[in-house]
Amino acid sequence: MVNEQRLHSMIKIAKFDANDGKRCKPMIQYARKDYVALQLLKSFVVGTIAFFMMLGLWVLYSMDALMEQINKMDFVKAATTLGLLYGIFMVIYLLATYIIFNMKYTYGRKKVKKYYAGLKKISAMYLREERLKGNGNKDWD
Template identity: 30%
Template sequence: MNLMRVSEMVHLTRYEEGKGGAALKICKYYKGDYVALQMIKSFFLTTIAFFLILALAAAGNINWFLEHFDQMNLAVVGAILLISYIVLMATYLAVTFVTANIRYGKARRSVRAYEIRLKELGDNIRYASPDAAYGKRSGR
């Protein structure tokens, strides 16, 4: 039994079942697809959140709304709500874009290192003999 090979397999399995699991799932997508998917999710979730916030704001000021409803300019109120929605959506889409890019970059780097080690394991580069030690790799 090549103990170094077994040790490497253990490390790779731990990566797959631990922190690397999420990274591997992310890297199944192309970067553009992953970021687009996250932004679409954000769009729908932020829309739901906006209406929930609106409902909470109405609940907290319901007496005021009932007293002043007939004096309100609904067009102005509608414009304010629309602008608020656009600002909230733009903010969250921007945050989602940045975080999705950062997450994908980190996942890609992590999976790249894993793939290199997996390929070396498959090619038996470092584990040709039980006495093989980590040393300089050719071409690097």
């Protein structure tokens, strides 16, 4: 006979494995600090590439104006401004990354706790059934 409550719990566990299991796997493997640090490192690389791609697009867009002013341009001031813009961009980008992935870790951790609670519930059901079957067999012997 099929235990409907156990079947329902197993379906919930299977849905988690299929849908959220891969996304929540890092929440099992890493501590919060390590997970967020890894994401910050990735974001630093991606943010740097994105900033310089946007800078390249801006240079291409403003090529006529830049060529006209190239002899009058103060390169130290331009480099300082560019460095300041890069710093501001990265601070905002990394702060957003920190907040987002900290929230994702917290949310994923809650889901993993529910997953493990479901596994414990299923295990307890199996143990209870085994005990009942064990006691039932002893009565008939």
